[in-house]
Amino acid sequence: MSSLYSLENIVFALEIIGTIAFAISGATLGLEKGMDLMGITILGLTTGVGGGIIRDIIIGQTPPLTFRDPTYLIISVVVSVIVFTPPVRRWIFSDSMLYEWLMLIMDSVGLGVFTVLGIKSAYTVSSIHGVILFTFVGMLTGVGGGVLRDMMAGNRPYIFVKHFYASASLIGALTCIALWDRVGTVLAMGIGAGLIVLLRLLAAHYHWSLPKANIPRDN
Amino acid sequence: MSSLYSLENIVFALEIIGTIAFAISGATLGLEKGMDLMGITILGLTTGVGGGIIRDIIIGQTPPLTFRDPTYLIISVVVSVIVFTPPVRRWIFSDSMLYEWLMLIMDSVGLGVFTVLGIKSAYTVSSIHGVILFTFVGMLTGVGGGVLRDMMAGNRPYIFVKHFYASASLIGALTCIALWDRVGTVLAMGIGAGLIVLLRLLAAHYHWSLPKANIPRDN
Amino acid sequence: MSSLYSLENIVFALEIIGTIAFAISGATLGLEKGMDLMGITILGLTTGVGGGIIRDIIIGQTPPLTFRDPTYLIISVVVSVIVFTPPVRRWIFSDSMLYEWLMLIMDSVGLGVFTVLGIKSAYTVSSIHGVILFTFVGMLTGVGGGVLRDMMAGNRPYIFVKHFYASASLIGALTCIALWDRVGTVLAMGIGAGLIVLLRLLAAHYHWSLPKANIPRDN
Numbered sequence: 001m002s003s004l005y006s007l008e009n010i011v012f013a014l015e016i017i018g019t020i021a022f023a024i025s026g027a028t029l030g031l032e033k034g035m036d037l038m039g040i041t042i043l044g045l046t047t048g049v050g051g052g053i054i055r056d057i058i059i060g061q062t063p064p065l066t067f068r069d070p071t072y073l074i075i076s077v078v079v080s081v082i083v084f085t086p087p088v089r090r091w092i093f094s095d096s097m098l099y100e101w102l103m104l105i106m107d108s109v110g111l112g113v114f115t116v117l118g119i120k121s122a123y124t125v126s127s128i129h130g131v132i133l134f135t136f137v138g139m140l141t142g143v144g145g146g147v148l149r150d151m152m153a154g155n156r157p158y159i160f161v162k163h164f165y166a167s168a169s170l171i172g173a174l175t176c177i178a179l180w181d182r183v184g185t186v187l188a189m190g191i192g193a194g195l196i197v198l199l200r201l202l203a204a205h206y207h208w209s210l211p212k213a214n215i216p217r218d219n
Numbered sequence: 220m221s222s223l224y225s226l227e228n229i230v231f232a233l234e235i236i237g238t239i240a241f242a243i244s245g246a247t248l249g250l251e252k253g254m255d256l257m258g259i260t261i262l263g264l265t266t267g268v269g270g271g272i273i274r275d276i277i278i279g280q281t282p283p284l285t286f287r288d289p290t291y292l293i294i295s296v297v298v299s300v301i302v303f304t305p306p307v308r309r310w311i312f313s314d315s316m317l318y319e320w321l322m323l324i325m326d327s328v329g330l331g332v333f334t335v336l337g338i339k340s341a342y343t344v345s346s347i348h349g350v351i352l353f354t355f356v357g358m359l360t361g362v363g364g365g366v367l368r369d370m371m372a373g374n375r376p377y378i379f380v381k382h383f384y385a386s387a388s389l390i391g392a393l394t395c396i397a398l399w400d401r402v403g404t405v406l407a408m409g410i411g412a413g414l415i416v417l418l419r420l421l422a423a424h425y426h427w428s429l430p431k432a433n434i435p436r437d438n
Numbered sequence: 439m440s441s442l443y444s445l446e447n448i449v450f451a452l453e454i455i456g457t458i459a460f461a462i463s464g465a466t467l468g469l470e471k472g473m474d475l476m477g478i479t480i481l482g483l484t485t486g487v488g489g490g491i492i493r494d495i496i497i498g499q500t501p502p503l504t505f506r507d508p509t510y511l512i513i514s515v516v517v518s519v520i521v522f523t524p525p526v527r528r529w530i531f532s533d534s535m536l537y538e539w540l541m542l543i544m545d546s547v548g549l550g551v552f553t554v555l556g557i558k559s560a561y562t563v564s565s566i567h568g569v570i571l572f573t574f575v576g577m578l579t580g581v582g583g584g585v586l587r588d589m590m591a592g593n594r595p596y597i598f599v600k601h602f603y604a605s606a607s608l609i610g611a612l613t614c615i616a617l618w619d620r621v622g623t624v625l626a627m628g629i630g631a632g633l634i635v636l637l638r639l640l641a642a643h644y645h646w647s648l649p650k651a652n653i654p655r656d657n
Contacts, residue, residue: 030379036429038386039379053277058491060500062279070351084430132508147590152366154375156592160468160477167476210474211522249598255648257605258598272496281498289570303649371585373594 010186011120014193015052016075018113022145023048023076025106027083028092029153032099037084044080046152049073051114051145058137059125104204105197107146107158108168112196115142115169116176116189123180131177138173139166142196163210164203172196229405230339233412234271235294237332241364242267242295244325246302247311248372251318256303263299265371268292270333270364277356278344323423324416326365326377327387331415334361334388335395335408342399350396357392358385361415382429383422391415448624449558452631453490454513456551460583461486461514463544465521466530467591470537475522482518484590487511489552489583496575497563542642543635545584545596546606550634553580553607554614554627561618569615576611577604580634601648602641610634 026047030040049066056064066072082088092099118141122134143159143166150157159165176192183191202208245266249259268285275283285291301307311318337360341353362378362385369376378384395411402410421427464485468478487504494502504510520526530537556579560572581597581604588595597603614630621629640646 033379035379036382038382038384038429042378042385057276057495058501058505063277067277067352067355070349070355073351073355130508132511133505136508136511137505151370151589152376152379157590159480160471160473160590163474163476165476166480210476252598254598255601257601257603257648261597261604276495282496286496286571286574289568289574292570292574370589371595371598 007185010189011117014113014117014189015072018051018110018117019048019072019075020079021106021113022051022110022149023079024083025103025110025146026076026149027080028099028103028106029149029155030080031083031089031092033153037081040084041077041080043149043153044083045073045076047110047145047149048076048079049145050148051110051118051141051143054144054148055114055118055121055137055141058140059121061121061125104200108197108200110145111142111165111169111200112172112193114145115139115173115196116192118142119173119176119180119192120185120189131174134177135170135173138176139169142169142173162200162203164199164208167210168196168199168203171199226404229408230336233332233336233408234291237270237329237336238267238291238294239298240325240332241270241329241368242298243302244322244329244365245295245368246299247318247322247325248368248374249299250302250308250311252372256300259303260296260299262368262372263302264292264295266329266364266368267295267298268364269367270329270360270362271336273363273367274333274337274340274356274360277359278340280340280344323419327416327419329364330361330384330388330419331391331412333364334358334392334415335411337361338392338395338399338411339404339408350393353396354389354392357395358388361388361392381419381422383418383427386429387415387418387422390418445623448627449555452551452555452627453510456489456548456555457486457510457513458517459544459551460489460548460587461517462521463541463548463584464514464587465518466537466541466544467587467593468518469521469527469530471591475519478522479515479518481587481591482521483511483514485548485583485587486514486517487583488586489548489579489581490555492582492586493552493556493559493575493579496578497559499559499563542638546635546638548583549580549603549607549638550610550631552583553577553611553634554630556580557611557614557618557630558623558627569612572615573608573611576614577607580607580611600638600641602637602646605648606634606637606641609637 023044027040027044030043035043049072052066052072053064056062083092092102115138118138119134121141122137147157147159172192172195175195176188179188179191182188242263246259246263249262254262268291271285271291272283275281302311311321334357337357338353340360341356366376366378391411391414394414395407398407398410401407461482465478465482468481473481487510490504490510491502494500521530530540553576556576557572559579560575585595585597610630610633613633614626617626617629620626
């Protein structure tokens with residue numbers, strides 16, 4: 001009983017952390033695109049709750065959690081407004097490295113947290129189990145918010161641009177699933193999410209890249 | 220009985236008006252992008268029925284209304300073909316102001332009508348009630364068709380470009396919800412939708428804008 | 439019994455063919471955009487399973503088939519990796535005509551197969567029947583994967599660019615539905631899908647185009 005309660009609390013805390021991180025990444029991208037307060041709020045909100053909405057629609061949990069519990073929506077809006085306030089935005093753009101690192105870290109935390117939350121939802125809700133399916137739902141939940149953010153802002157999605165993005169989500173998802181029954185749900189989720197953030201940071205620092213096709217054509 | 224019948228009729232009439240308005244905005248944008256008849260029809264159709272499909276998927280009403288009753292689909296196609304006919308398109312582009320105003324008015328009517336229709340659906344279908352959730356479903360239904368239209372046509376969504384777009388939807392949604400139990404559903408929807416259209420027109424005329432972040436960076 | 443079994447087998451075979459064809463088109467577009475192995479795999483996967491996911495969400499079959507049976511996911515990933523291997527990609531880009539024809543043929547096969555599979559699903563699952571609704575679900579399933587592919591890769595969707603795309607899907611869908619009760623499901627699906635591929639190839643060869651609006655404006 002106490003363990004279940006504890007798991008619920010940790011899942012809730014992860015949802016909050018992931019929502020805040022993704023909302024910051026969305027609002028910051030909106031700032032960088034010169035959007036107004038409402039545009040920034042919408043981009044922050046879309047990024048913060050988008051992955052969860054996609055996950056819930058896919059697994060047939062309608063209306064999605066965001067529409068049943070306004071917590072995530074309120075957090076995304078508040079975070080976006082804070083990012084917009086003059087002191088915060090002056091700070092973010094006071095140094096071009098700071099902007100890059102903020103986007104990297106917030107986007108990585110959102111990616112890591114939502115990947116393992118997607119796996120958790122698939123385990124809980126779906127009667128169909130299997131490594132491939134858990135991995136797929138996890139990755140889709142993890143990358144969904146960022147893909148919506150980038151497409152709405154008119155950028156090519158990070159997932160096609162950053163060399164170690166979906167790969168990090170994939171490795172973290174597989175690790176989380178492999179550990180699930182061995183070390184317990186909470187630890188498996190923590191290790192999975194932490195590994196994704198770590199891999200993204202290492203990839204950015206050491207400029208990891210996957211093999212790329214050299215096509216003898218322009219465009 | 221008579222009152223219920225009347226409400227149903229008014230909701231149906233609003234769905235028709237919103238569909239026509241959004242289909243005109245989609246088809247007109249297709250014309251402006253130099254698309255052919257089929258492209259224009261698809262853009263008109265996507266805009267006309269897109270918001271309603273998003274709404275129905277979110278609240279778990281599947282298959283969406285558009286797939287159960289072909290009325291909206293047929294209307295969107297017919298409207299798009301009419302927009303494409305030479306006399307109509309010559310008229311639309313006979314004056315550059317006319318194109319701008321047509322897009323503004325049709326898009327505003329669609330936004331206003333679908334915002335209150337989203338609120339109505341959330342009230343009717345969902346067992347979860349709350350101002351924030353009604354507002355969210357209303358805004359998502361209102362802006363959904365236009366966001367799909369703009370993204371498919373390769374434009375940055377109006378919601379990020381027009382200064383008083385989501386703000387108008389938000390104010391109209393809150394007004395509609397506040398009046399819901401006080402003046403009756405029909406009047407609340409009428410006032411909410413009308414207010415959204417009025418705010419958009421005033422914003423366009425007086426060049427209202429929200430605070431914008433001035434970032435000392437290019438891009 | 440044997441007949442039903444046979445129908446199931448043919449539907450399964452069509453799902454495999456459509457998935458392979460669309461995955462090739464997505465992975466090849468990823469190559470052409472200079473993406474890395476992961477980006478190419480994601481674009482191949484999105485295109486291969488995207489249309490089916492949209493179809494299943496629309497008709498309320500959640501979780502979508504792709505999440506219940508990993509076959510399609512695995513096929514899309516394997517196909518994408520094969521497309522990425524040096525000999526294959528050298529071959530694809532050894533001649534610029536070859537790239538164009540490969541994209542045309544794979545995209546056409548995917549379009550044809552998924553259009554009739556969408557109709558099949560609508561017949562099987564939905565209790566609401568009607569030519570317009572079957573046609574709409576069929577076309578949405580057929581064009582969905584390609585629209586996702588093109589929007590994620592930052593291209594204007596084929597559906598707005600290729601002159602005889604949605605038109606081919608529409609004609610094939612209507613033919614399939616008209617023949618459904620007359621010649622049997624299997625033959626109706628085969629003729630419908632074959633007609634779509636044939637129309638697309640003829641359109642490409644003879645440069646068919648639909649009437650286009652000549653607007654006296656730039657942009």
